[in-house]
Amino acid sequence: MMKRLLAGIFRVFLLISCKLITGVQARWLSPPTNRVRIYYANHSSHLDGIVLWSCFPANLRNTIHPVAAKDYWGKSRLKRFIAEDVFNSILITRKPRSQDNPLNVLENILSQYQSLILFPEGTRGSGEQIADFKCGLFYLAKQFPQIEMVPVYLSNLNRVLPKGSKLLVPIICYATFGEPIQPLNEGETKNSFLTRAKQALEELAP
Amino acid sequence: MIFTDHDLQLLLACIFGLLIFASIVGQIIAKVCRNDRNQKTIDNLNQRINAWWVMSVLLLIAILIGTIGTLILFVFISFFALRECITLTPTQLADHQALFWCFFIFLPIQYLLIGFNWYGLFAIFIPVFVFLFIATRIAINGNSIDFLGRVAKIQWSMMIAVYCISYIPALLLLNCGNDHSQNIKLIMFLVIVVQLSDVLQYVFGKLFGRHAIVPKLSPNKTVEGFIGGILSATLIGSLLWWITPFTFWQAGLISALLTLLGFCGGLCMSAIKRDRGVKDFGAIIDGHGGMMDRIDSLCFAAPVFFHIVRYFWY
Numbered sequence: 001m002m003k004r005l006l007a008g009i010f011r012v013f014l015l016i017s018c019k020l021i022t023g024v025q026a027r028w029l030s031p032p033t034n035r036v037r038i039y040y041a042n043h044s045s046h047l048d049g050i051v052l053w054s055c056f057p058a059n060l061r062n063t064i065h066p067v068a069a070k071d072y073w074g075k076s077r078l079k080r081f082i083a084e085d086v087f088n089s090i091l092i093t094r095k096p097r098s099q100d101n102p103l104n105v106l107e108n109i110l111s112q113y114q115s116l117i118l119f120p121e122g123t124r125g126s127g128e129q130i131a132d133f134k135c136g137l138f139y140l141a142k143q144f145p146q147i148e149m150v151p152v153y154l155s156n157l158n159r160v161l162p163k164g165s166k167l168l169v170p171i172i173c174y175a176t177f178g179e180p181i182q183p184l185n186e187g188e189t190k191n192s193f194l195t196r197a198k199q200a201l202e203e204l205a206p
Numbered sequence: 207m208i209f210t211d212h213d214l215q216l217l218l219a220c221i222f223g224l225l226i227f228a229s230i231v232g233q234i235i236a237k238v239c240r241n242d243r244n245q246k247t248i249d250n251l252n253q254r255i256n257a258w259w260v261m262s263v264l265l266l267i268a269i270l271i272g273t274i275g276t277l278i279l280f281v282f283i284s285f286f287a288l289r290e291c292i293t294l295t296p297t298q299l300a301d302h303q304a305l306f307w308c309f310f311i312f313l314p315i316q317y318l319l320i321g322f323n324w325y326g327l328f329a330i331f332i333p334v335f336v337f338l339f340i341a342t343r344i345a346i347n348g349n350s351i352d353f354l355g356r357v358a359k360i361q362w363s364m365m366i367a368v369y370c371i372s373y374i375p376a377l378l379l380l381n382c383g384n385d386h387s388q389n390i391k392l393i394m395f396l397v398i399v400v401q402l403s404d405v406l407q408y409v410f411g412k413l414f415g416r417h418a419i420v421p422k423l424s425p426n427k428t429v430e431g432f433i434g435g436i437l438s439a440t441l442i443g444s445l446l447w448w449i450t451p452f453t454f455w456q457a458g459l460i461s462a463l464l465t466l467l468g469f470c471g472g473l474c475m476s477a478i479k480r481d482r483g484v485k486d487f488g489a490i491i492d493g494h495g496g497m498m499d500r501i502d503s504l505c506f507a508a509p510v511f512f513h514i515v516r517y518f519w520y
Contacts, residue, residue, distance in 0.1 A: 023286075023289065023488070023490070025489060126299075156293065159297065159302075162299055162302060165302055167302060167303060167306040168306070169292070169302060169305040169306055169309060170285070170288075170289045170292075170309055171289060171292055171293045172289060172290065172293040172488060
């Protein structure tokens with residue numbers, strides 16, 4: 001009870017700070033919906049997840065979960081609290097031991113009709129180019145062919161909090177939500193699907 | 207003090223009377239002249255009027271709170287304006303620390319100096335110390351590509367968004383009597399004349415505008431709008447002489463100068479926007495665009511107004 005109240009206060013505070021620092025402006029090429037979706041975006045800053053999540057209407061936010069790396073966001077109690085309690089994040093291991101598949105957690109969420117925010121590059125880049133996608137997106141597409149995958153291009157976040165910096169600089173950011181990509185074709189290879197998904201994201205770059 | 211100063215009460219009554227009048231006219235136009243062709247202009251007009259309500263009420267609340275309220279309001283105005291300027295300029299990773307200092311150290315200090323009544327440092331802090339610091343901090347990072355250009359972009363952003371804008375609340379520094387009501391009236395005079403000149407240039411431009419004044423920069427700034435706006439705003443400025451220490455003719459002369467400076471500010475910001483290929487600096491104020499789009503004319507008028515009043519009157 002106490003924890004939920006604290007999380008609520010934290011959430012309002014962080015959402016206002018996020019608005020003040022990034023003034024994020026969302027452009028919706030496909031309007032927001034409460035359908036189950038996987039939103040995937042380019043990754044250049046620790047703020048990406050928060051900023052993208054803050055673009056959704058308040059009533060949708062409870063059902064949309066950013067996926068974050070356990071080795072970073074699970075490191076301290078405060079980070080874990082911010083990730084899991086404040087922003088409904090799902091923490092997954094980036095280097096799983098052979099038996100536990102990190103995708104099980106995500107599949108679990110999707111089968112409860114909840115949406116995900118994924119950063120398929122797996123790690124933050126410099127913001128200039130999008131790195132090749134990790135294969136998780138492909139396995140989710142295979143497992144849940146009916147779920148729409150929506151590319152979201154984030155601009156300027158690498159200027160607000162670049163990789164390797166601890167200093168924030170206020171700069172207006174943009175999140176462009178594209179149309180859902182074509183579902184996985186029968187017999188489509190992993191590489192061709194991931195390249196196609198990445199291209200759809202790159203096309204949204206201003 | 208606002209409650210005891212009759213001039214201020216009368217002035218506020220005029221401002222809010224004008225806003226009510228504008229809202230009624232806006233609604234009538236929206237009802238009577240609605241067709242597909244001018245729908246956009248009418249919607250924009252009513253958005254602008256509503257935004258004027260919000261801005262006037264915010265300024266009134268800030269002034270009612272006193273010096274601290276006024277300073278906080280302008281800290282936020284500078285913050286949003288600086289954020290828009292930096293967003294538009296392609297800064298690099300090596301500028302990151304210098305930018306952090308600008309937003310979170312120098313911007314608050316500039317306004318604290320007004321709060322502490324330290325005119326001597328206020329007037330030179332940004333153009334001397336901050337400018338030298340920005341260049342040094344960027345040089346330390348060792349990236350020399352387009353060094354001069356990058357330094358200049360950040361310096362110019364600090365100049366217009368923080369230094370020039372801080373001259374509006376700096377009018378509170380002037381020593382014009384025991385209470386602050388004369389200082390507040392000077393702020394109101396500056397803001398009213400410059401912003402009304404903007405509005406009137408827009409109105410005259412929309413009604414009679416034929417010939418663009420600098421067609422390469424802005425199709426919306428017309429000779430007709432310029433002349434009509436400047437003349438009418440100057441007339442209104444001189445009719446406001448009773449809230450200032452000026453005579454009728456002095457108020458007219460100063461108003462003419464302020465409106466011309468306001469025009470220069472708008473023109474320079476148009477050049478920046480045109481160069482960067484954008485229509486507005488941002489989207490923070492409905493109908494107007496960004497913060498910088500609204501205060502561009504005040505940037506140039508405020509410092510000159512401050513120094514004229516300080517040199518000749520106080």
